[in-house]
Amino acid sequence: xxxxxxxxxxxxxxxxxxxxxxxxxxxxxxxxxxxxxxxxxxxxxxxxxxxxxxxxxxxxxxxxxxxxxxxxxxxxxxxxxxxxxxxxxxxxxxxxxxxxxx
Amino acid sequence: xxxxxxxxxxxxxxxxxxxxxxxxxxxxxxxxxxxxxxxxxxxxxxxxxxxxxxxxxxxxxxxxxxxxxxxxxxxxxxxxxxxxxxxxxxxxxxxxxxxxxxxxxxxxxxxxxxxxxxxxxxxxxxxxxxxxxxxxxxxxxxxxxxxxxxxxxxxxxxxxxxxxx
Numbered sequence: 001x002x003x004x005x006x007x008x009x010x011x012x013x014x015x016x017x018x019x020x021x022x023x024x025x026x027x028x029x030x031x032x033x034x035x036x037x038x039x040x041x042x043x044x045x046x047x048x049x050x051x052x053x054x055x056x057x058x059x060x061x062x063x064x065x066x067x068x069x070x071x072x073x074x075x076x077x078x079x080x081x082x083x084x085x086x087x088x089x090x091x092x093x094x095x096x097x098x099x100x101x102x
Numbered sequence: 103x104x105x106x107x108x109x110x111x112x113x114x115x116x117x118x119x120x121x122x123x124x125x126x127x128x129x130x131x132x133x134x135x136x137x138x139x140x141x142x143x144x145x146x147x148x149x150x151x152x153x154x155x156x157x158x159x160x161x162x163x164x165x166x167x168x169x170x171x172x173x174x175x176x177x178x179x180x181x182x183x184x185x186x187x188x189x190x191x192x193x194x195x196x197x198x199x200x201x202x203x204x205x206x207x208x209x210x211x212x213x214x215x216x217x218x219x220x221x222x223x224x225x226x227x228x229x230x231x232x233x234x235x236x237x238x239x240x241x242x243x244x245x246x247x248x249x250x251x252x253x254x255x256x257x258x259x260x261x262x263x264x265x266x267x
Contacts (some may be wrong), residue, residue, distance in 0.1 A: 063142060063215055064207050074218035084144035101139055102206055 005031045017090070017097050021055075024094030032092045036083065040092075044080055046071050048093045055095040061086060062100050116261040117146040119253070122155035124267065126170045127197060130158045133267045134212045141219040149216070150253045151244075152226035155267075156233060159225060159240050164209045169193045210241075217243035222256070224248050 003012045005028055011019040016035075018024055029048060033040050040048075050071045054061055063086060066077050081088040086098055118140045122133040133149055140147035157163045171177050171184035171193050183189065198208075207215060217223060225240055225247045237247065257264060 060205070062205060063138065063219065064205055064211075067211075067215060067218075074215060075220075078141075078218075078220055082144070084142055086142055087144070100205075101135060102204075 015091075015097065018094040021052075021094050029092050029094065032094075036081075036088050036092070038081065038088070038092070041080075043072065043076070044092075047077070047080065047089055051089055051093045051095060055093075060100055061090065061098040062102055064102065114261060115140075115145050115263060116259055117148075117257070117263070119257055119262060119264045120147070120149045121253075121264065121266045122149055122151050122158065123153045125154040125157035125163075125167055127167045127194060128169060129267050130155075130167055130209065131201070131206070131212075134209075134216060135206075136265070137221050138212070138216055138219060141216075141221055146220075148222035148224065148256055150224045150226060150248075152229045153232075156225060156229050156235065156240075158209060159213065159223065159244055160235070161239060161241055164213070164241070167194075167209060169197050213241060213243050224253060224256075226250070226253075 001012050001014060003010045010023050013019055030040055050069055051061060063074060066072065067074055077085045090097055120133045120137055122130065137147040137149050151159050157167060168190045171189045172181055177184060223244050225244050227247050227249045230247050
């Protein structure tokens with residue numbers, strides 16, 4: 001599917017996740033966050049950077065991983081990304097939705 | 103017809119209430135994974151620990167839960183062998199090893215994750231009294247000791263589901 005943000009055409013899957021990370025920019029991240037009624041703060045960016053690093057290093061994302069990350073605790077994570085934190089944060093970060101059940 | 107489909111497509115599970123009545127590792131993890139999975143999807147979740155399920159929130163017992171090797175056909179060993187001394191411990195050790203490979207947290211850490219994720223943890227009042235337990239025997243993360251009626255009143259919104267494990 002093609003989705004247009006700020007006049008840029010992006011390849012997304014049917015759930016709205018970017019299919020090509022090279023198309024992601026901070027501006028795109030800000031717009032994707034707005035779709036979830038989230039205004040990105042420094043703490044959000046720290047989490048997004050962490051997620052992108054993990055994905056780049058081929059490390060699976062999980063809620064346990066977030067707990068151990070040292071970047072954010074689980075309570076804060078849920079507060080910053082309401083409505084399913086790992087789902088929402090990965091979408092904003094432009095990476096695939098995690099496949100793990102935990 | 104079109105209208106009905108439209109309504110159905112917007113129907114979503116909003117809250118999952120789990121009743122955990124058993125203390126075997128496979129049942130405890132089933133409840134924990136489903137409850138955590140709900141939170142990860144933005145669905146509210148709560149667990150009511152009753153009867154043997156209470157072992158999963160007792161400070162002294164939660165890290166010593168075991169797999170059932172007797173009366174469990176999925177173990178694929180003869181029932182009589184399953185009853186031999188050490189069999190449960192062996193099967194439990196093997197299962198914990200496999201779970202660690204999948205990065206599944208141990209029971210205590212899983213309870214912390216659930217609590218931090220906003221999953222409510224309730225102890226059944228009747229079962230607490232039956233096993234002569236006190237609040238201090240239960241982990242701090244337990245939200246409260248409540249009655250069955252209190253728990254039903256938690257099913258206070260549409261699209262709430264109750265699941266008995």
